[in-house]
Amino acid sequence: MQGFLESASAILAQSERRVETAAQNVSNVATPGYKRKVDFAELVQGSTTLSSFADLKAGKEVETGSMTDLAITGDGFFAVKSGDETLYTRHGQLRRDGEGRLVTEAGMALQGADGGDIAIGEGAFEIGSDGTVLQNGSPVARIAITGFADLAMLDDAGGGLLRAAAGASGEPASGTIRQGAYEASNVSTGDEMVTIMESLRRAESAQRLTSPRPACSRRSGRWTSSPTISPISTRPPSSGRRCASRSWCRRHRPRAARPGRRRRRG
Template sequence: MSFYTSLNGMKNAQTDLGVIAHNIANVETNGFKKGSTQFADIVAGSAQTNPRMVKGIGATLEAITQNFALGPIEQTGGALDVAITGDGFFAMKSAESGKTVYTRNGAFGTDENGFITDGGVNRLQIFPTDADGNVTSDTPVDAQVAATNAAGAEFVGVVIGEDGVVSASYADGSVEAVGSIALASFITPTGLKQIGSSNWESTGLSGEAKYGSPGTGQYGSLLSGAVERSNVDIAEELVGLITAQRNFQANAKAIDTATQISQTVINLRT
């Protein structure tokens, strides 16, 4: 039995090493949130077993939990760079599948059709507004900048303000509001499913997304001209790496010891 107990311990240590390695690999990934492993002990006993005689048989992986603590904010000066200084996520809708994903990476750009994107097929979701930036609908839509304004002036540039309003400027000197960024929040963020590229999608554990404007209620404020970096602490991860390595070695040593004891018992017959 001790062989399997120690084997489970080695598998758990290997899983811990994998999670830590993933964290370290993403130390420079914008909007990345580190993960941590949680283990639980396993005991074997029946209703008739004396509670003083219940024996532990090792540990099992209980969960790999994401830590959504705020990462360092880096000032970039980019017109379409924006960071959330609090809770909440940017909502991005795929132009191909129509699926909405959520991210903390606010390094945006524009495509050839004027849509504000994450550099791929996902488009930033905004609330429609009037020309003054007042929200006119609580249903998010794709953020798209018109190539020309009503007067026929050509598009010059676009910026995102700290109030979340996306404003486009044109060659005639006019500035028009395109919309206001729609932030999403979840009742249980740790239930979100990672899908890569600093994106998450909702699950039954996280609940459905609720949308709101920056700086209101449970939605974080925005900081324009900045992006949120990974919240991985490299020193902390290296300490965890050493601990996981020692755990693996200790369980391997336990198997070695059990092997020696078994060999001693077998030799008693000879």
């Protein structure tokens, strides 16, 4: 019985976790470059736990015509600087700050192939497919497109950002840059709503398994709560004359039908 209760509690916890993850994905459906989180079950020391990873499938490219919006076609990530830490993202909706640097909405500076910040002076500029930044016809910088041989070494850092695990080293990727567009999130609202509904159904089933079922008292004939665990629904029958076990109790046993008298036709 104890193992039964533990299994039902685990189902409730996993369902709650899946609902939270799906809700987080839906809340970031409009975040450029966001990668949806996916939960999966794994066996750890004899018990099943949920872990998550980022689905790195590319999202749709949105055309904007803005000079500071960039999208990567193919493999690779933009490298951005957050303090002393380098993070990676497909978020290419950038802006030019007061120092002329290309930065994300959070102020993280886009990194160049030489490891420094991408700084552009005032005026128009063009970015080639290989990441070369041209201003007044002259190259001024080159944007880094970083790839990883093992994408499992990238951990979700939130907000469409990825963090390389210890020991993981990036290398130049084969992707190309498209100016005037950015990559949208790869979240499908319909798929996430299906996940939420399925998780709620599993949680409801687990809740029924751990809920006490009513039993019929032989003395009073009233419905009372029984500590017995049963997968049967806790709702009493509509007639109110049968126990939750669907067998007739002594008090509510049906009376024998009396034989009716037939009238003779005159």
